Amino acid sequence: MERNLTYFASDVHLGFPVGDPVEREQRFVLWLKEIPRDRTRALYLLGDIWDFWFEYRDVIPREGIRVVAQLIDLIDNGVEVYFFEGNHDVWTFSFFESLGMRKLRQPCFVDINGMTFCLGHGDGVGGAKPGYRLMMGLFRNKLAQKLFGSLHPRMAFSVAEFWSRSSRAAHGKYSFVAEREPLYAFAESVLSERKVDCFVFGHFHSPVDIRMPGGARFVILRDWMGGGTPCAVLNGPSFELDC
Numbered sequence: 001m002e003r004n005l006t007y008f009a010s011d012v013h014l015g016f017p018v019g020d021p022v023e024r025e026q027r028f029v030l031w032l033k034e035i036p037r038d039r040t041r042a043l044y045l046l047g048d049i050w051d052f053w054f055e056y057r058d059v060i061p062r063e064g065i066r067v068v069a070q071l072i073d074l075i076d077n078g079v080e081v082y083f084f085e086g087n088h089d090v091w092t093f094s095f096f097e098s099l100g101m102r103k104l105r106q107p108c109f110v111d112i113n114g115m116t117f118c119l120g121h122g123d124g125v126g127g128a129k130p131g132y133r134l135m136m137g138l139f140r141n142k143l144a145q146k147l148f149g150s151l152h153p154r155m156a157f158s159v160a161e162f163w164s165r166s167s168r169a170a171h172g173k174y175s176f177v178a179e180r181e182p183l184y185a186f187a188e189s190v191l192s193e194r195k196v197d198c199f200v201f202g203h204f205h206s207p208v209d210i211r212m213p214g215g216a217r218f219v220i221l222r223d224w225m226g227g228g229t230p231c232a233v234l235n236g237p238s239f240e241l242d243c
Helices: 021-034 065-076 095-099 130-139 142-149 153-171 182-191
Strands: 005-009 040-045 080-084 102-104 108-112 115-119 198-201 208-211 217-220 232-235 238-241
Touching: 021 065, 040 065, 065 080, 065 095, 095 102, 182 198
Parallel strands: 005 040, 040 080, 080 102, 115 198, 198 217
Antiparallel strands: 005 232, 108 115, 208 217, 232 238
16 A cells, blocks of 8 residues: 655643643544554654653653654554654654654755655744753753753753743743744745745644745644644645644
8 A cells, every 4th residue: 555644743742731741642642543554654743742851871751651652653564753853852862763763953855745845843943032042052062961961850850840831931822923933034035945835843832824925835733732633644745734
């Protein structure tokens, strides 16, 4: 049977204690189970699947273990699984690659079913505020990672949960206004140089599905904290949201 399905998902935030995190994980696991193994070519995870991820030498987060099991099952059944680091699960070092997943750097251009996609988590693409750039630079600093790794996991995860709660409380609900966004300006600049059929990102927790001048589709995926199965699927030439 021809493998002509490609799935995309972002911003599940496994482990984040908002709403019902257990139900959210169960919903995501069920969605992964229902991906048809014999018809699916690839799954793209566009970042922040975990609300916090840090790989110690011998320890990984317990949240989402059943998610990991489903990703392994997909890979074992011939589905290519790709992932991008988000700003919440930036500390992925080698564990996912050891399972057979492939890490991609944003922005990434891929050709699927005759269409060109530009993919990524979306944070910082096209520019970011100085404070955000400083924070992400600190997160990617090897010394900072080593120092954080010296903390006991219980303490480290408590710090991460406090930071995540504080960040959301400080910023509140966000509305993505395409024409004012650096990410949208980035897409415009790309289109001035090459053909892209569809831009797909996450991160903003503010769903967007618009047509750009020239016809390219610009999509921000919905997060999983509001219920349902927020995702996208490419079925042949048809690209559908909230499958």
